[in-house]
Amino acid sequence: EPEVTQTPSHQVTQMGQEVILRCVPISNHLYFYWYRQILGQKVEFLVSFYNNEISEKSEIFDDQFSVERPDGSNFTLKIRSTKLEDSAMYFCASRATRGGTEAFFGQGTRLTVV
Amino acid sequence: GQNIDQPTEMTATEGAIVQINCTYQTSGFNGLFWYQQHAGEAPTFLSYNVLDGLEEKGRFSSFLSRSKGYSYLLLKELQMKDSASYLCAVLDSGGYQKVTFGTGTKLQVIP
DSSP, rough: OOOOEOOOOOEEOTTTEEEEEEEEOOOOEEEEEEEEEEEEEEEEEEEETTTTTEEOOOOOOOTTTEEEESSOOOOOEEEEEEGGGOEEEEEEESSSSSSSSSEEEOEEEEEOOO | OOEEEEEEEEEETTOOOEEEEEEEESSSSSSSSEEETTTOOOOOEEEEEEEEEEEETTTTTEEOOOTTTTTEEEEEOOOGGOOOEEEEEEEEEEOOOOEEOOOOOEEEEEE
């Protein structure tokens, strides 16, 4: 069964360092997302990506964040200069079509900023 | 914007029925999802409603009333493994199909 894969599963980084979280969405999907979940809190929308560009982003997704789909399969989230409060689980998701198809989530990357 | 409300926690007994409610106020609406999330894991899809009414899928059913901005997830014959968070999520009607999650309801099933 097709699935969204994310790497790494865990990442520990020092404050101020850059991190890149990687995702391989399901191959025929068109809509891609990054979500964040701080421990014990809700799943928060960060950004959506469609047709090779950002379609929507939240207030969380400031200039420190960027996304890229460099080669038609990978979908990456970069945090330029990490802060302690960026520590969270980051989920990538993809959806097939415009209609009511569900978002399929990857298993997440647990980012810890120390 | 989207405002989605769910109870924070619920407790129910193994074998019983539980109903988890979700209310929403949204600027655009193209359907509502329910997801299950076990601690430390990714959300997994349970159901999708776009028309009013009840959708049944095994032990789980989901109901939607668009005019009331209201949905519920009904879990029957509860099992211990149903202990998890249940997330209500609204699909935008805009072109880019944003999915916004509520705060989630943590369900504890007790013997």
